[in-house]
Amino acid sequence: MAYTLQAILGRDVEMRSATPIDLATVSLVDGYALWAIDFDYQDAHAIPFLPLTDEGLTEVPPPVVELAGRLSECIYIEAEYFGSDGGQASVFFRNGTQEGSVNISDSAINEGLRSLGFIAKPPLDEFDSVGLGRERSIDNWRKNQAEQAASSNP
Numbered sequence: 120m121a122y123t124l125q126a127i128l129g130r131d132v133e134m135r136s137a138t139p140i141d142l143a144t145v146s147l148v149d150g151y152a153l154w155a156i157d158f159d160y161q162d163a164h165a166i167p168f169l170p171l172t173d174e175g176l177t178e179v180p181p182p183v184v185e186l187a188g189r190l191s192e193c194i195y196i197e198a199e200y201f202g203s204d205g206g207q208a209s210v211f212f213r214n215g216t217q218e219g220s221v222n223i224s225d226s227a228i229n230e231g232l233r234s235l236g237f238i239a240k241p242p243l244d245e246f247d248s249v250g251l252g253r254e255r256s257i258d259n260w261r262k263n264q265a266e267q268a269a270s271s272n273p
Contacts (some may be wrong), residue, residue: 188215
């Protein structure tokens with residue numbers, strides 16, 4: 120089964136107050152949330168699909184850095200798996216500035232979540248504890264964003 124995700128992840132309250140007009144905030148657990156960067160958003164803002172893990176870029180695209188600059192702390196994350204093949208990446212941002220290098224590894228998202236202060240709930244790792252396994256594709260996260268936005272604005 121395939122899994123794809125390209126998103127900014129941070130604290131829910133802060134993300135809700137800084138959400139761009141063409142994105143929505145999806146709540147996760149323990150006060151965390153994400154903005155899924157779906158194909159429509161990628162096209163509208165010239166963001167490549169999975170630039171770090173799929174395209175092999177070594178720098179975060181400027182429109183993603185701009186998104187991260189809306190938050191005091193966040194991580195940009197990418198993941199793509201088909202069966203057991205694939206990879207993930209994370210980059211930590213504080214006040215719009217990248218801290219450290221791009222992390223492309225099997226544990227990149229878990230490490231990124233730990234940098235935000237997230238603590239896993241054993242026996243799950245950080246990825247599953249925060250709820251990133253809830254959806255399997257970027258489009259499903261975007262649909263989830265739309266549903267959460269509609270339910271909060273009747």
